[in-house]
Amino acid sequence: MRLRIFAIAIFGLHPFFLSGQGVTFHADVAPIVFNHCTSCHRPGEIGPMPFTNYAEVAAYGEFIEYVTSIGYMPPWSPDETYSHFVGENVLTPSQLATLSDWVEAGKPEGDPADNPGLPDFPDGSQIGTPDHVLGMAESYTHAGDMTEQYQVFVIPSGFAEATSIRALEVLPGNHNVAHHAIIGLDISGTASILDAADPAPGYESFGGFGFNAENSFFSAWVPGALPVQYPPGIGRVIPADADVLLQMHYGPSAIDESDQTEINVFLSNEPIEREVFTAIMGPQHLDAPFLIPPNQVSSFHGTMPVSADVSLLSIAPHCHLIGSSWKVYATSPNDQDTIPLISIPSWDFNWQGYFTFPHLTKVPQGYTLHGEATYDNTAGNPFNPSDPPQWVYFGEETQDEMFFVFIDAVLYEDGDEQIALGPQQLPCAGDLTGDNLVGVSDALLLLSEFGCVVGCALDLDGDSAVTVSDVLF
Structure with missing residues (x-):
């Protein structure tokens, strides 16, 4: 390329x-x-x-x-x-x-x-040998009727005291149907009650976990994504005796498929100095009641003040089927500075994710977080679950809607902007301008020395000249 x-x-x-x-x-x-x-x-x-x-x-x-x-x-x-x-x-x-x-x-x-x-x-873990493996108690059979399913499995953590972790890794038991997964936490026992009431393994829940969980977005997995490994001194805490909630989204299949997904738990190797917390922007932060009339495209704008210097790790906007777009950003008190966080021009509930910034991203105290979401409640929206369109209210069911932005953050410390959250990329050999990209500016710079045969600063292949072989390097 x-x-x-x-x-x-x-x-x-x-x-x-x-x-x-x-x-x-x-x-x-x-x-x-x-x-x-x-x-x-x-x-x-x-x-x-x-x-x-x-x-x-x-x-x-x-x-x-x-x-x-x-x-x-x-x-x-x-x-x-x-x-x-x-x-x-x-x-x-x-x-x-x-x-x-x-x-x-x-x-x-x-x-x-x-x-x-x-x-x-790689097969198995992508980040090493886990300290603990949490698994579904029994396999779940996803029916081969070409429908999608959202099933929540309640997995006791087994931790008798609060436990610090540096990573969670979801290992799907059946990649043929495992579309994505969301991990939450429950300390109330509510999820176990819902599980007991459903004769199948786990319990069905479309929009979330079916109740106000202790944490509704503790982690997530999508195919091909690397698990987030927190930097040294940063981590999350699983409360004592908590249940880990695993919501699996199973994609359509023409044949019955069974799954028994596991979660690898990696404990912190050193004491956590900064615990990751999840800030949640919800309907209470909106500028208008969360009611979506039929046959209209409606937009909502939420704001949330930032009360301390924070560094963001990940972000996850969340809504249901008639959501059509998202934009989240932060502005300074005088609106002279805007920090772009995420824009999703075409929301697709089936491809929602938990997105991790390449580096810790600072948002200063006094700034305001903004969340803008648009909902298409018209007959022209092929994802609209109601035909004809109906009034839509906040709720967990398929025909309901949500407005949430989940943001993982820690309190800011000097130098956070230099802390990488993803795998380090090797420098591009052809990056002559130092912008971490190989593009037209590099080509023009190489062209400026094209034909040089002695003392060439841009000799890429080590033959002491800048020739076609450097272009092909």
Whole structure:
């Protein structure tokens, strides 16, 4: 991909280099598909068809081009031009053009020697050996009737005293149907009562956990996401004798599928100096009563003051089926500064997530958090559960709606902005400008020394000259 960017930048004025000539699966398409699609589209995972080799990808080439061109796939709901998150899965314009050029050229295979090979998709834990494993007491069978299901499983933590943790990791028992999971906590025993009243393992609950849990968004999992590992000195606490609530979203299947998901618990290796807390913006923070009339698109604006300097770790807007968009940001007292937090232009309840910032993100004391959500309660909304549209109120059921923003944070300390929350990326070899990207500015800088043969500062391949080989490096 670095080659394509440099080539376009340096030779883009010549029509020969604008033709898309030479795009092949092994050299150009495989790196895109393998790194953005195959984590879900492989045997045993939730993707309905595998994309692990030329034949599998070529069979769906036109389909892949279409769903990526409209932004439906890969499934990443936040707007990457507004803010960034760990695990961001977005195709660049150059990558989209590569897919289109390949399909237009007849999906040529190319030389298998150019194939980068499949990434290493680890089995089991992605972060090490857990200290404890919490599991569903028995397997759950998801009916093969092509419907979706939201089932909550109540798992005793087994911790007789408050326990500090540095990470939780969800290990789905059946990737064919495990769509996503949300973890909560209960110390009241209410979840166990709901579980006992449902003859199936666990109990059905669509919008949340069916009651006001101790924590309704303690953690979350979506396919392909790395678990959050808190930095040293930062962690969460599971209260003594708490029940861990595991809400599994099972996707549609044509056959019965069984699942027995587990949760890996990693204890803190050192005392927690700063405990992660969850700030919740809800209906009480809105500027108007939370009532959504039929046949209208309604918008709501919530505000919440920031009473101390805080550093944000993660954010999760939450609503139900008629939600259509979200934007969350913070403003200074004089409105001269805005901190963009998350924008979701096209909300999809089935692809909600818990989004972790690349670094701790400071929001100063005196700022105001804003949450803006839009709801489409019209007949034109294909996700509207009511036909014809009805008045919608706050509630847990499918036909109800919610307005929540869950924000994980700690009290701010100097230097927090330098603390990374995701895996550290190796520097790009072709990043000449130091902006952590390889783009047109790097290509132009390389072009400024193109042809140099002695004392070349931009010699990438170590041959003491700046030539075409550096462009291809």
